[in-house]
Amino acid sequence: MTHSKTHAQPHVTLVGAGPGDPELLTLKAVKAIAAATVLLVDDLVSDAIVTYASPSARIIHVGKRGGCQSTPQAFIEKLMLQEALGGENVVRLKGGDPFIFGRGGEEVEHLRAQGVKVTVINGITAGLAGVTSLGVPLTHRAHAHGVLFITGHAKQDATDAVDWAALSHTAAQAKLTLVIYMGMRGAAQLQAALLHGLDPHTPVAVIQHVSLPTQRHVVCTLNDLHHTVVRDQMASPSVIVVGDVLQGLLHIEQNNQRLVAAG
Missing domain, CATH: 3.30.950.10 (Tetrapyrrole methylase, C-terminal domain)
Structure with a gap:
């Protein structure tokens, strides 16, 4: 199944992937992951959750783990913006909940300042x-x-x-x-x-x-x-x-x- 670039206004969805067990995902999260054309996936998100993505989606791993070498936050924000402005349906897939120590607040502020619409879907922390x-x-x-x-x-x-x-x-x-x-x-x-x-x-x-x-x-x-x-x-x-x-x-x-x- 191929997903089209559907948003007239640049758009990013921050999705909480929960603690790891795919059965703890919300239905709303599963739908958003399946609809994405580009997914930026945190290091702590399990492979079982990524399988809900469309086979045609582009998956970009942007590791973020305390105590280990991580993808710089500024690079992640730049990449999200670039893909959204290019018309992609961007999902930022984050471990746990985006708004509980997931730096979701920083990402929302950055994207909205650039005119990008942001939707946040909670996950179990x-x-x-x-x-x-x-x-x-x-x-x-x-x-x-x-x-x-x-x-x-x-x-x-x-x-x-x-x-x-x-x-x-x-x-x-x-x-x-x-x-x-x-x-x-x-x-x-x-x-x-x-x-x-x-x-x-x-x-x-x-x-x-x-x-x-x-x-x-x-x-x-x-x-x-x-x-x-x-x-x-x-x-x-x-x-x-x-x-x-x-x-x-x-x-x-x-x-x-x-x-x-x-x-």
Whole structure:
């Protein structure tokens, strides 16, 4: 099936591909991917999702992964603009949700400033999919009055870095679940800072390769976070979830460890 260049006004669609499992795509996302004539695909988007593209579509991989060599953001924005102005039906396929640490906001601003129409299609973010896969909610009337999604990797030239120590006090007082993206390289520093305000026994889960067949996780206390990450060789891409919503899961993990130790 061949798709035509249908938009009179230059147009780009930012599509959230979710955490990786193609069954977590929205119907709207699948339709947009299938209709695209050009797809710019992030590194974390699984091959199974790209198969929804038309055989006639041109697929351009523009890798973006923390800690690895990445395609410069300015180049990606220039490429999107160039293809849209050329009349292509452009889809920017992004892991998770375009507006949750996906730099979607920057891309929308750039494209609209150049007169390009932008549509955004949400995707399930890894922080939500990860805890759901463990049977844990992000909010709970008894344990968490809210949830905070936050990045552990700020811009290199940022002068307004997160004050994690202050945030830890806020999280404790307001009973917030913390969902930390791109925090694995700084896990030791995060642990030390969060211990300023959070109880050392606060449960933590680290979930790697969310929703993929290779997904794995560890559950521990905040006081043991760095030790556990090193011991179990947890690595990116992972999300770190901190909060009392994980209490039940932590108790199960601790009981299992006691049974193993008892032999």
